[in-house]
Amino acid sequence: MTQSREVLAMMDAHTTTFGRKKGCTISRCGVFFLGAFFLISLVVTGLLVYHFAPCLTEKQVNQCDDFFDNSLLPSGKGFSSTPIKKKIDVRLPKAVVPDSYQLWLIPFIWEGNFTFHGEVKILVNVTLDTNNVTLHAADMKIDEGFTNIREYSANSNKTNKIIRIVEQRNDTDRQFLVIKTSDTLSRGKQYMVQLKFIGYLNDYLQGFYRSSYMADNQTRWIATTQFQATDARRAFPCFDEPALKAKFQINIARPKNMTSISNMPMEGAPMPVPGLHTYVWDHYERSVPMSTYLVAFIVSDFDVRRSEDGNFGVWARHDAINQSQYSLNIGPKILKYYEEYFQIKFPLPKMDMVALPDFSAGAMENWGLITYRETAMLYQEGISTSSNKQRVATVVSHELAHQWFGNLVTPSWWTDLWLNEGFASYVEYIGIDAVEPSWKVLEQFVVHELQNVFGLDALESSHPISIEVGHPDEINEIFDRISYGKGASIIRMMDHFLTTKVFKQGLTNYLNEKAYQSAEQNDLWHALTQQAYKDKVLEPSVTVKEIMDTWTLQTGFPVITVTRNYNNNSATLTQERFLLRNGTTKVTTSSLEPLWWVPITYTSEKQLNFKNTQPMKWMKAEHSIILNDLGISSSEWILFNVQETGYYRVNYDRTNWQMIIKQLNKQNFKDISTINRAQLIDDALNLARAGNLDYSTALDVTSYLAHETEYLPWKAAFSAINYLNDMLIKTQGYDKFRLYVLKLLDNVYKQVGFIDKMGDPQLTVFTRIDVLNWACNFGHEDCVGNAVQQFNNWRHTPNPDVNNPISPNLKGVVYCTAIRMGGQIEWDFAWQRYRATNVGSEKDLLLQALGCTRETWLLNRYLDWAITENSGIRKQDVSRVFGSVASNVIGQPIAFNYFRNKWTRLREYFGTSLLSINNIVKSSTRGINTRYELKDLLEFATEHINELGTARRTIQQTVEQAEANIRWIDNNHAIIRDWLQRNTA
Structure with missing residues (x-):
């Protein structure tokens, strides 16, 4: 599965209200435990308030750290990922395992009746004598009167003896359907389990769900699937674990005016559905053995384009099918390349790729039927950006790689x-x-x-x-x-x-x-x-x-500290875990200290060998090693982790850092490879952020950027500068920081310019986009003037929905800058263009830009619209709206307050689909660096701790990051302000 770069934790466990029993009974014992739980909750809440409130008034937040180390919450580390509930074993018993499925589904996708009726026959193998068949089922109503189990004879291909069922029950905590039998199911035999059920085509983008789009002023409905990781059980009763592979023969009923597709090719002609004259059955070939999470089927009225041999198809809305051509061009080529790379032919007879209007992840690697968010598969020449094109190539390549790694062989x-x-x-x-x-x-x-x-x-x-x-x-x-x-x-x-x-x-x-x-x-x-x-x-x-x-098996990664002996030409290398706790880590010989096998590579000023990336030496999970006879003079710099192939950071003694800085400021600074220049910037600024390197040295490393024009070093710099900007933007001396960055940008801005030139290399295009974004954001006069003028030209163009004079690659910076500098007129114009465009990547750009306004009421209205049905913003895009608003210095506190104050509304809007809520929490809490914001976050988390679901780990990480930010301000603001004062005088 592909996740968007902006969406970092895809797919949540979901439940809907469909099929739940209404009402319950509670035993006396249950009443006792509920009362006890209530009392314990009061005590825990009191302790939380007692601990949190005073600790945030101290100069440091160390008391909060102590709390997180000794919390009464489940993991002992504060807001852990473990839900506050009794730990239960959710794994299926292995006495009965599936061999094959026959599945029939009829989705009713006209408006107002979003149900599906289904029947499944599961041929199972019994590995241990048992009186239970336990499988998964969630959010569906099982017809218990129909359920039957029969002994199966493989030789005659028939079912024989009927097995008497004595009980059928749902274990809702485990999402199990348990069928108890009076007769023992015997080891080594096969049985046919047959069930009927009714489910609900939900709108939470999970399981078997519904989606829609507008065409010819009509709503068109789609029934589609997303099963990874644990949502196949919401579409049909099954053994929903990745190791329990089986063969699938799928049958889908559809309206005659629509089409269906599944993992395998269609078999035979469509057949009438008795009693439903407007429906026909589509029957699909039996699949190879595969996991349930890779099963997929779609009913839609989409158009399709196929490769010359007909084995590779791309599907999309009629109005968007032209945007699928790039995917169709590269898809078969990448698939063929992987056949050569893995030396294994693609195992299935066909491949289909489908662009869906509503999709929670970036894409999903269902075997032979890959599903995509529209922006991850569709590209429109002349409208979409180069970045959009690379995004499409990336996601297509990712999902096709899964056909071998994940589908053929599964964890x-x-x-x-x-x-x-x-x-x-x-x-x-x-x-x-x-x-x-x-x-x-x-x-x-x-x-x-x-x-x-x-x-x-x-x-x-x-x-x-x-x-x-x-x-x-x-x-x-x-x-x-x-x-x-x-x-x-x-x-x-x-x-x-x-x-x-x-x-x-x-x-x-x-x-x-x-x-x-x-x-x-x-x-x-x-x-x-x-x-x-x-x-x-x-x-x-x-x-x-x-x-x-x-x-x-270990958390984190090491920083390798290189200390040279300039007298005997040796170096001592030590490793410790790198943490953003501002230099609070210690090198220790404790057995608890994590150590890694680290491949060591290095080069020097005279060697300049940036091609050899095989280890010259290994640190074999040891604290330190000595490299003797480095073969370089004491006046040469040495650089470790060639091409940054190792997953670790590198720190040096002051002398070596100064020699590297001197090299970077020479005319021949490109003697150091592009990747390693990016590494030096990223390592230096993050080592300083963690307190492992003084900021004067780290900022000295950045000074050479005044002459740098390549993408990778600037990308690394912008990532680090973004953190500095978040921390300093509300502090005294921010003007010096902005002046310094504009000074660094001066040369590269002149090189890339404000014109999107045809034929520019991809990395030049990406450099231009980043440089212009930062220059305009910092008020660069030429940049802002160009952006505002181009946006105004578009506003006054006849028929602006068709005629957009802005070059695709410049749209992001032009839209955002003009909306930031303008008011309601500019915002409303962009909103109308968002509503009108048919191109998903254009919608994405406009959604991002609409959060750039400095009008607080517009930002609040924008957030309101994001969680309002029929506003035009799809559920899949809500987290992008919050991310856009939160990346705006004016909007960050607005987004933070909004998600806290509207928590109930958010949960109602998304149901139990916490995917978007998790990402909203991530974006809305970025950049917290004051004690009062942290206190508000902790109070919110305490109040809603049982409702956070998968956002629990996010909250924990956010709190830790906020604590580090607060320390960072205390420790570094004055040092950086003084350095900037000296270097911008």
């Missing part, structure tokens, strides 16, 4: 979700590079993935890549940057230290050995180790598991 349990998402998030770059080599995406990986995830992984409340999860809330909250970005980064590191030859062959061996099965990370480590031994890349005493367990 045995969600603990190893990262095996799916980390690999796809790395290999997607390799796939794009095969079809768009001029984009240099393998270089972009460093700033978009590795450096991007460092910020989250530097929090104590981060989590290991491989993490034990059970409850659906826990499963869904690990669809985050750790699983995706960190997973991809350590896989890239492994590709480099094993060599690509060993890496690729090891993957192929693993996929062949585990095809149509499930696996754990140790299975992959074994395959890679055997190939590494064969090619003599690893010593016989070392395994990939020994190395990689330190990266997957």
Whole structure:
């Protein structure tokens, strides 16, 4: 599954009200426990208030830290990801496992009756004698009178003896359907379980759900699916765990004027549905063995375009089908490339990709039927931006990579979700590079993935890549940057230290050995180790598991501190976990201190070897090592982590830092590779942020940017500058900071200009966009003037919905700047364009820009409209609205107050689909750096702790980040203000 860069934790556990029993009875014992729970809640709340209120009035917030270390809340670390409920085992018993499914579904998708009727036959294998068949079912009404179980004879292909059922019950906490039998189901035999059910086509973008769009002034309805991770059970009773693979034969009834599609090709002609003369049955071929979360089916009136051989199709609304051509161009090419890369043919006879008007994630890798948010699959030449085009290529490449890594071989349990998402998030770059080599995406990986995830992984409340999860809330909250970005980064590191030859062959061996099965990370480590031994890349005493367990089973990552001895040409390297706690970490020999196997690479001023990324030395989970005879003079700089292939930061002694800074300020600063220049900026400013490097040195590193024109170093700089801007924007001396950044931008602004030139390389385009955004945001006169003029020209253009004179790549900066500098007239004009456009990427740009206004009432109205039915803003886009408002210095407190004050309304609007709420919390709390905001957040979290669901970890991370921000202001504001004073005089 792909998540948007802006949407970092995709897919929540969802429930709807459909099919719930109305009313309940409570025993005396239950009354007693409810009373006891109420009293305990009062005590806990009192303790929370007692602890939180006074600690925020101190100069530091150390008392809050003490509270979080000794909290009465479940994990002992404050707002943990574990729901406040008794820990229950949500895994299915393994006495009965599925062999194959036959599924019939009739969705009624006309307005006012969004139900579906279904029947399923599940052929099961019995592995242990049992009197229970336990499977998953949620939010549906089972026809208990119809349920039956029969013994099955594989030889005769018939059902024989009827098994008597004595009880059917729902275990709602586990989302189990338990069928008890009087006859024992015997080990080694097969049985046919048959059920009928009615479900509800919800509008929470989960399970089997409904979506709609407008065409010819009519509402057109769609029935579609999103099952990952635990929502197939909302569409049909099933064994909804990834390891329980089975074959599926799917039958979908649809209105005659619509079409259906599923994972496999259609088989035979449509057949009438008895009693429903407007409906016909579509029957699909039996699938290969696959997990339930990969099953998919859609009923729509979409158009389709196909590749020349007819095996690859793209589907979209009639009015948007022209925007699917780019996906159709690159999709088959990437699929063919992956067949060569993995040395395994695509296992299915066809591939369909569908652009949906409403979709919670970026996309979903359903086998043979990939579903996308429109902005992730559709691209309109002349309207969409270069960034939109790369986004489409990225998501298509990601989902196609999953067809092997995730679909053919599936993690045995969600603990190893990262095996799916980390690999796809790395290999997607390799796939794009095969079809768009001029984009240099393998270089972009460093700033978009590795450096991007460092910020989250530097929090104590981060989590290991491989993490034990059970409850659906826990499963869904690990669809985050750790699983995706960190997973991809350590896989890239492994590709480099094993060599690509060993890496690729090891993957192929693993996929062949585990095809149509499930696996754990140790299975992959074994395959890679055997190939590494064969090619003599690893010593016989070392395994990939020994190395990689330190990266997957531990939280965080190391900073390697290099201290040179300039007399004997040696260097001492030490490692410790890097944390954003402002230098409070200590190097210790405690067994609790995490240590990693770190591949060490380096080059120097005279060597300038930025091509060799194989380890020159390993830090074998040890605190320190000494490198003797570096082969460089004491007057040369040395630089570690070549091409930033290792997942770690590097700090140096002051002398080496000064030599690097001197090199950067020379005319030949490009002797240091582009990636490593980006690394130096990102490392220096974040080491200073954490208190591991003085800010004077870190800011000295940035001074060379006055001569830099390449994308990667500037992207790294803007990410770090963004944090400084958030912290300093309300403080004394902010004018000096803005002046300094504008001074750095002066040369590169002249180089890129305010004209979107045809034929510019992708990275030049991206540099221009970033530079213009920052220049306009800081009031650069030429930038602001150009933006306002271009927007006004558009406003006065006849028929502005058709004729937009603004170059696509400049739209973002033009829209935002003009709306920020203008008032209601500009805002309303942009809103009307948002309502009118048919291009998803254009809607995205306008949604982002509408949050740029400085009119507070407009921002409040915008947030209101975001959670108002039929306002024109789709549920999938609500978190983008909050993110846009919160990124505005005027809007951040508005968004923060809004989500706290309108919490009940938000929950009612999204139901139990906490996906958007989680992302709203993330965006609305960004940049908190005052004690009073933190106090408000803590009070909110305390009051609603049982309602937070997957947002619990987000709250915990936000609180930790806010505490670090408060310390940062106390420790660094004066130092930075003085440095800026000296360097802008």
